[in-house]
Each structure stands twice: as structure tokens, then as C-alpha cells.
Amino acid sequence: MTEVIVVTSGKGGVGKTTTSASLAVGLAKRGKKVAVIDFDVGLRNLDLIMGCERRVVYDFVNVIQGECTLKQALIKDKRIETLYVLAASQTRDKDALTKEGVERVLKELEEDGFDTVVCDSPAGIEKGAALAMYFADRAVVVVNPEVSSVRDSDRILGLLSSKTRRAEQGGTGVEQHLLLTRYNPERVANGDMMGLNDVKDILGIEVIGVIPESEGVLSASNAGVPVILDEASEAGQAYADAVARLCGEERPMRFTEAQKKGFFSRIFGA
Amino acid sequence: MGLFDLFRSRPKNTASVAAERLRIIVMQERKADGRGSHDYLPTMRREILEVIRKYINVDADAIDIHVTHEGEGEVLELSVVLPEKPAAPPAAPAADSEDA
Numbered sequence: 001m002t003e004v005i006v007v008t009s010g011k012g013g014v015g016k017t018t019t020s021a022s023l024a025v026g027l028a029k030r031g032k033k034v035a036v037i038d039f040d041v042g043l044r045n046l047d048l049i050m051g052c053e054r055r056v057v058y059d060f061v062n063v064i065q066g067e068c069t070l071k072q073a074l075i076k077d078k079r080i081e082t083l084y085v086l087a088a089s090q091t092r093d094k095d096a097l098t099k100e101g102v103e104r105v106l107k108e109l110e111e112d113g114f115d116t117v118v119c120d121s122p123a124g125i126e127k128g129a130a131l132a133m134y135f136a137d138r139a140v141v142v143v144n145p146e147v148s149s150v151r152d153s154d155r156i157l158g159l160l161s162s163k164t165r166r167a168e169q170g171g172t173g174v175e176q177h178l179l180l181t182r183y184n185p186e187r188v189a190n191g192d193m194m195g196l197n198d199v200k201d202i203l204g205i206e207v208i209g210v211i212p213e214s215e216g217v218l219s220a221s222n223a224g225v226p227v228i229l230d231e232a233s234e235a236g237q238a239y240a241d242a243v244a245r246l247c248g249e250e251r252p253m254r255f256t257e258a259q260k261k262g263f264f265s266r267i268f269g270a
Numbered sequence: 271m272g273l274f275d276l277f278r279s280r281p282k283n284t285a286s287v288a289a290e291r292l293r294i295i296v297m298q299e300r301k302a303d304g305r306g307s308h309d310y311l312p313t314m315r316r317e318i319l320e321v322i323r324k325y326i327n328v329d330a331d332a333i334d335i336h337v338t339h340e341g342e343g344e345v346l347e348l349s350v351v352l353p354e355k356p357a358a359p360p361a362a363p364a365a366d367s368e369d370a
Contacts, residue, residue, distance in 0.1 A: 191283035198289040
């Protein structure tokens with residue numbers, strides 16, 4: 001069985017594509033055969049974050065419209081043997097995606113022996129986002145500890161529990177996880193930023209990872225290397241923890257506590 | 271935090287203000303969506319239907335169930351449309367309500 005994981009958020013700019021790239025890499029590094037699909041038709045970006053932007057010949061819409069085969073459109077990652085990227089179309093609009101087309105591509109990926117498909121959702125709640133989540137088995141809802149992001153995430157949780165295939169079938173529905181990004185433990189300690197437990201309580205679902213605000217994230221996207229591959233960065237390590245938890249392992253939360261400041265840094269400023 | 275910051279009064283804790291505002295708005299929006307505390311309704315509807323079908327042959331869509339708000343309280347309304355019988359007068363919806 002292929003497991004379909006949607007990475008979604010409602011609000012834009014919270015780190016969906018960064019998260020999709022790192023989760024896909026992390027799962028593939030564990031030996032799973034993974035495809036990561038960009039559903040943001042018209043605003044393709046996953047290719048840049050994955051560092052394969054110059055190798056895009058055919059895209060997701062080409063496959064759906066039958067203008068090429070799935071094999072032709074899948075871009076094989078140069079770093080990890082079992083990882084493939086399916087880019088979004090840059091020139092079409094969102095209507096180019098259809099439910100039947102998406103279903104057909106997912107079915108073909110299953111027949112090709114893919115273990116996991118990561119769907120990188122566009123922002124918003126329009127067609128692209130609706131299709132990215134429709135076939136999901138699990139959802140990673142990316143949220144920043146900030147009012148508009150948390151509220152939008154709750155809208156998305158509502159859609160996940162009503163407008164997905166699993167919701168329509170009854171049964172257990174889509175398994176939902178929260179992933180906090182841009183987390184700043186110092187600001188949480190100062191009372192300027194909502195903490196992990198605040199967000200968890202408000203939304204009422206379990207947290208699969210907390211990614212600290214880190215310079216590593218920008219450097220990684222500058223270079224087109226998913227941040228999980230930067231094992232020295234806190235964000236990279238936090239994503240590796242999140243992948244382990246997705247795979248059912250237990251890991252303590254890291255990088256969520258403020259560093260204790262020494263006497264001198266308190267007096268003279270950090 | 272530098273030396274002079276120590277003597278400055280700290281602003282109000284904005285994170286707890288944010289969390290409180292969100293708790294209220296998220297709860298309201300979930301209610302408006304019919305989500306949140308009532309996500310057992312579809313299952314309950316199905317189970318009630320099964321019980322009724324032991325005695326009366328009703329359609330799957332004959333049961334209407336919803337929660338309404340009256341002042342502070344909530345009311346669970348359940349109505350079942352019974353099938354028409356040749357001899358009997360047109361079936362009136364058997365309405366039943368109780369506090370949720």
C-alpha cells in the first residue's frame with residue numbers, strides 16, 4: 001500500500017514546501033521509495049527547494065493531460081536513490097488539475113511500488129489545496145505560533161475531517177499531525193510567542209515536530225538542499241526527529257527550551 | 271537583554287493574549303462548522319438508524335439529527351420520518367428532543 005501524506009496549512013509562507021522537501025528526503029533516506037508532488041500549479045517552488053529546477057522537462061499537469069508518461073515527468077533525486085520529484089506546472093492554472101487525474105497518477109505511483117507520496121499543498125482552500133488533501137491518508141498541518149496561522153490551520157483541520165476521501169468513507173478519517181515551524185524558544189520564554197502547548201491545546205491534535213527558527217532553513221533553500229540534509233543545523237535535526245515520529249518512533253522534543261543565559265550575558269546583553 | 275532593559279517595565283504577555291483570543295474564535299468557528307464537540311453525531315445517527323430498523327423499515331435518509339443553541343444550552347433534535355402505510359394517515363414526523 002502506498003501511503004499518501006499531505007503537507008498543508010491554509011496560510012501561505014509558513015513552511016509547507018520546506019517541510020514537504022525535508023519529510024520526503026527523510027523518508028527516502030530511511031529506504032522508502034518516495035515521490036513528492038508539487039500541487040501549487042502556477043507557482044511552482046518545490047523544484048527550487050529540492051534543487052532540481054533545471055531538470056524539469058514535464059510536469060504534473062502534463063501527466064494528468066496525457067502529454068507525457070509519469071516516468072518521463074518524475075525527476076530522480078541526485079542525492080537519494082529512492083526519491084522522485086513531480087514538479088507543478090508553471091504555465092497552467094489550477095483548473096488543469098482534476099480529481100480523476102490526481103487519482104490516476106496516485107494509482108500509477110502505487111503500481112510502480114512507491115511506499116509514500118508526499119503532496120505539497122498550495123496555500124488557501126481552493127481547488128489545488130482541496131485536491132492535495134483529498135486522497136490523503138495522513139496530514140501534516142504546518143503552523144507558525146502566530147494568530148492567523150493557527151486560525152487558518154483550524155479551517156484546514158475542518159476540511160480534512162469533511163472534504164477528503166477518508167472522511168467521506170466514514171471510518172477513521174485522515175490521521176492528523178501538527179508541525180510547528182519558525183519556533184523561537186527565547187520568545188516563548190519571554191511571553192512574546194505562543195508555546196507548543198498553547199497551540200496544541202487550541203487545535204487539539206498531537207504535535208509531530210517543532211522546527212526552531214534557524215538560519216539553516218534560508219541557507220538550505222538558497223542552495224537547493226533540503227534542510228534535513230544539513231545535519232549540523234537545529235532545523236535539520238528537528239526535521240529528522242519529525243520523520244522518525246512519522247515512522248512511529250518515539251523521540252523527545254528538542255530545541256523547544258530557551259538556552260539559559262549566563263550572568264554576564266544578562267547584564268551586558270546577548 | 272541589556273542592563274537598562276532590566277529596569278524597564280515588561281510589556282503585557284502578548285502570547286497569552288493571543289492564545290486566549292484563539293481559543294474563543296476557534297471554538298466559535300468549530301461550532302459554526304458543526305465540528306468540535308459534536309463529531310460523534312454521524313456515528314450516533316447511524317446507530318440510531320440501526321435500532322429503528324429493527325422495528326420499522328425506514329429509509330437511510332429518514333433521520334434528521336442536529337444540535338441547536340438556545341440561550342446558554344444546547345438542544346439535540348432528532349426527527350424520524352416513518353414510512354407511509356396504505357391505511358394510515360400520511361406519516362407525520364415523530365419529533366423527539368432532549369437536552370444534549
